[in-house]
Amino acid sequence: MxxxxxxxxxxxxxxxxxxxxxxxxxxxxxxxxxxxxxxxxxxxxxxxxxxxxxxxxxxxxxxxxxxxxxxxxxxxxxxxxxxxxxxxxxxxxxxxxxxxxxxxxxxxxxxxxxxxxxxxxxxxxxxxFARGWNVGEPDQVFEMEEEFTVPAEGVVVYQHFAVPTNFKEDKWIRAAEIRNVDSSVVHHVIVFIQPPPTDRPKPFGIIPGKNFDTGKRDAPAEIKGTKVNRETLGYFLTATGPGERGTVFPAGSGMRIPAGSNLIFQIHYTPKGKSVKDHAKIGLFYLSQPPVNEIRTIGVQNGRFTIPAGEANHRVDSSVTFAEDARIWGLIPHMHLRGKSFEYRLITPDGQSRVVLSIPKYDFNWQMIYSLAEPLVIPKGSRLECTAYYDNSKGNKYNPDATKDVKWGDQTWEEMMIGFMTYSLDSQQIKKSAVTEGSSR
Ligand code: HEC
Known part of the structure; x- marks a missing residue:
């Protein structure tokens, strides 16, 4: 296997x-x-x-x-x-x-x-491969304040570690890279930007479709002894697993880290028989001035599905509607072990539908970021739809248990349905440039 x-x-x-x-x-x-x-x-x-x-x-x-x-x-x-x-x-x-x-x-x-x-x-x-970093020498590195000891066995719930940036002003980043992850026990890391309570992210131009909610919003996550709920985790900065080269945002775009933000490391450990210490860090690469487009990554998700036991081809849909003109820069489909296929479609206000990304044979082992060669131009009122199929039958050799109905959950024997998308809003273009004005498909 x-x-x-x-x-x-x-x-x-x-x-x-x-x-x-x-x-x-x-x-x-x-x-x-x-x-x-x-x-x-x-x-x-x-x-x-x-x-x-x-x-x-x-x-x-x-x-x-x-x-x-x-x-x-x-x-x-x-x-x-x-x-x-x-x-x-x-x-x-x-x-x-x-x-x-x-x-x-x-x-x-x-x-x-x-x-x-x-x-x-x-x-x-x-x-x-520069001194451990692939993107280059970062402008600043933030580390987990303490090592985490991964036990030899058992199930470790998602761990959250907050690292204060102490930024006195907003910073713009062009790239980020997560390092020092022990790939033998780290399933994945997601780093979130958690702005201070006075600067919580706005909805950023989208209207979530029905079933968007995971239904687990109030489940508290423990971050350094502080109870917080999922909403206060902030928004997605970057994610990684073994083999990664770091995230470099496309030219003309950048992500904002508000003054006073924390970086939250969310780490999924999967014990492998011996106790291991882990200590993740993230390198940030700054832009000297604000980019043309502020980008944000959100999950187009459905948290309210049930995949019946034994069902070999169960469909789950999710969508968002754009309240403003926008551009999509990258896509990351995410499911767990029962994931079978995934498709993103764009439906423009004139009713035209087209496939943007199709993963006909989803492979849990090979989840990837798909960076569009040119940003997809999205007219206001368009809908981005995602369709996932799951195989919860015995025929799926990765299926942990074909006799159980499966719902949303963090653990790999539970399921997820998320079409991550990295996008920007034209209204939030910080300065106009010929590069983005001219791009269309
Ligand atoms: C994204 C990372 C990645 C890239 C890029 C990649 N590989 Fe691999 N490769 C792996 C991993 C991980 C395995 C082991 C797991 C597996 O087989 O799926 C592997 C396994 C293999 C194997 C099987 C080894 C065996 O046990 O027989 C071969 C051969 C191979 N790769 C060749 C290549 C070649 C040639 C290229 C480039 C043309 C390439 N790979 C690019 C990650 C990668």
Missing amino acids: KRALIVLLPAFLLLPALAFAADKPATTTAPTFTKDVAPIFYDRCVTCHRDGNVAPMSLITYNEVRPWIKSIREKVTARTMPPWTADPTYGHFLNDRTLTTAQIETIKTWVDTGAKEGDAKDLPVAPK
């Missing part, structure tokens, strides 16, 4: 130039590792396949790669590696890391012609 991981990556990473550099077909001479294959691996594999990261082996040097060639040929031709679950029919995504047909052909031919190493001078420089 695959390891359960959430891989939220590489959020909004902008590497289009590199991405196409390796896109040339195999030549008549047999391809070599140094000349033809390494450039593909360095671009598309080594964020995960390097020492100390999420994948089981490093794919940087020829000696590291050689023992794996059969498996590489198989996974690459089956398109299971690199992982990417979106249906290519819909939408273009900045962080799409699928290989082109030509790249797959190159790898296949290379293996079939004896996986030659080639001339050392052809080898490109391996990508550098």
Whole structure:
């Protein structure tokens, strides 16, 4: 069984130039590792396949790669590696890391012609991963104030750790990266921005659909001894799991952290047989001046479903309506182990409906951020609809228990139905720019 991981990556990473550099077909001479294959691996594999990261082996040097060639040929031709679950029919995504047909052909031919190493001078420089940080050197780092000891076994309820920013004025960030997470016991981390009570977030231009509520609003979360309810957690900053490269917001956008905010680390620990200490931190990367668009991430969710025991194809819907002109920058579907497929549709006021993102075979192990190559322009009055299907039958090999009805809940044997969306409101454009004025699809 695959390891359960959430891989939220590489959020909004902008590497289009590199991405196409390796896109040339195999030549008549047999391809070599140094000349033809390494450039593909360095671009598309080594964020995960390097020492100390999420994948089981490093794919940087020829000696590291050689023992794996059969498996590489198989996974690459089956398109299971690199992982990417979106249906290519819909939408273009900045962080799409699928290989082109030509790249797959190159790898296949290379293996079939004896996986030659080639001339050392052809080898490109391996990508550098800056001192533990992928995005670069952060402007400021905030850490959990104390280590958390994860027990060897049992169920650990979601843990919340508040870290004061002590910001005297609002700060704008262009990127954020979570580090020091022990991936063997950390299922995922979400960091929320919790503004001071005087600056609670406004609804930000959307009208939630019916069933939006999780019905658990009053469930208190313990944050450093203070009882707070879910609403006061604040709003989503970034999330991560193993293999992540950090969240870089698209050019022209940024997220505001109000003066006096706390950062709330919400961590889901899954004990793995031995007690481990964990200590998460987040690096923030500041914008020197406010961006054009203030972005916000919210969950388009339905918290009031029941998935009947044994049901193999149960549908759950959620929606929001935009009260203002807006732009959508990124999408993150989220379900648990019974999740089967997920789709986002946009219905514009003229009644036209179109698919924005479709995940035909949802895989809990590979949850990703889908960063739109260009923001989706949303006319006021449009509705964003999400449809999820769940398999609560015995036929789903990941199903923890096919004999139970399942409702909303934090734990992986419970379910969630959230279509996260990162968006901005045109009315809140802080300054106008030719870049965003011109963009439409
Ligand atoms: C997002 C992270 C990620 C990226 C990018 C990625 N991999 Fe993987 N890879 C994994 C993880 C995690 C596993 C182990 C779990 C699994 O197989 O699903 C894995 C497993 C594999 C395996 C199977 C190893 C075995 O046990 O036989 C191969 C082969 C592989 N990857 C090749 C590649 C190649 C080649 C690329 C780039 C073209 C790539 N991967 C890109 C994360 C990644």
